[in-house]
Amino acid sequence: MKPSPFSVEDALSEIKRLVLRHHSFVLLEHQKPDGDCVGSGLALVQALQSLGKQALLVSHDPHPAVYDFLPGKEFHTRAQYIEPEDFHADVAIFIDCTDPSRAGKGLDLAGDSVWVNIDHHVSNSGFGDVSLVCPQAAATGEIIYRLLGTLDVPITKEIATCLYVAIATDTGGFRYQNTTRATFEIAGALTGYGANPWELAELIFETRSVSSVLLLGKALNTLRVSRGGKLATVAVTRDMMAQAGASPDETEGIVSYPRSISGVEVSLFFREMEDGSGFHVSLRSRSKVDVSMIAVRLGGGGHPRAAGALVAGTLEEATQKVLAILDELDIWTDS
Secondary structure, X not given: OOOOOOOHHHHHHHHHHHHHHOOEEEEEEOOOOOHHHHHXXXXXHHHHHHOOOEEEEXXXXXXXXXXXXXXOXXXXXXXXXXXXXXXXXXXXXXXXXXXXXXXXXXXXXXOOOEEEEEEOOOOOOOOOOEEEEOOOOOOHHHHHHHHHHHOOOOOOHHHHHHHHHHHHHHOOOOOOOOOOHHHHHHHHHHHHOOOOHHHHHHHHHOOOOHHHHHHHHXXXXXXXXXXXXXXXXXXXXXXXXXHHOOOHHHHOOOOHHHHOOOOOOEEEEEEEOOOOOEEEEEEEEOOOXXXXXXXXXXXXXXXXXXXXXXXXXXXXXXXXXXXXHHOOOOHHHOO
């Protein structure tokens, strides 16, 4: 990660100054937004609206249907539905983006605005006029929570719900290694503001469509375990999604299944892109491998234990590209 010229406290203060000084804001999510990105974006756009600001949340891709219950979606739109001349923002805030290009077509709306970078990925490039990047945070939702405190924004039940979902999803229901004491403290505070842990866990972790379950079955049929039982891979193609009647966002969580196998250190999930140009690979590790470094070499990024990248080519070609990098590691021969 490129070092930021701002300390966390300085960045928070500078963002507060920008919010007080400016009126219009565009919030840009990364392509294929996940729960942390969606929850963080919806929370911040509602907070800015409550301060009397003109704020719009924009994503290149649609929000996954599993998050349709979250409040604030009236302030969200797709980048393809808006042109730069339709909405000129004083400030562009990039949410959970390691690099500005991750905003996809939404980047067109940033233009000559002041750029603010809010993220928690260790692979963040440190871009922007103001960079608030906290790799120690379990989720960008944690950073947004702290920012709202700096802005003196009252946290409503609606905002609390969005932030709780952001944190819960990026920690795997508070099970992943990134979960810290601060994570639990913030989650506890959000329940005090009205977020309902049981109800939200039911909605985001325990409710699946028939098509997603059918797709999971097809994906598990591709399971391959190799490298002495330390590497597991699964894949989903466009044909498999069509047969199951599933959408791309219904593949979320599939990568966790191979990772759960006893003895597996690294799991890979290959999902074919809608245009057939290649595969999105999700990488997960248990404890020994920093998969963010592997993802960076593939043109992507992420966290030490969870990362991703886009790889061109057929499934076989994409798999070989990733395995060639993984084979450089010495963990496969470790006892």
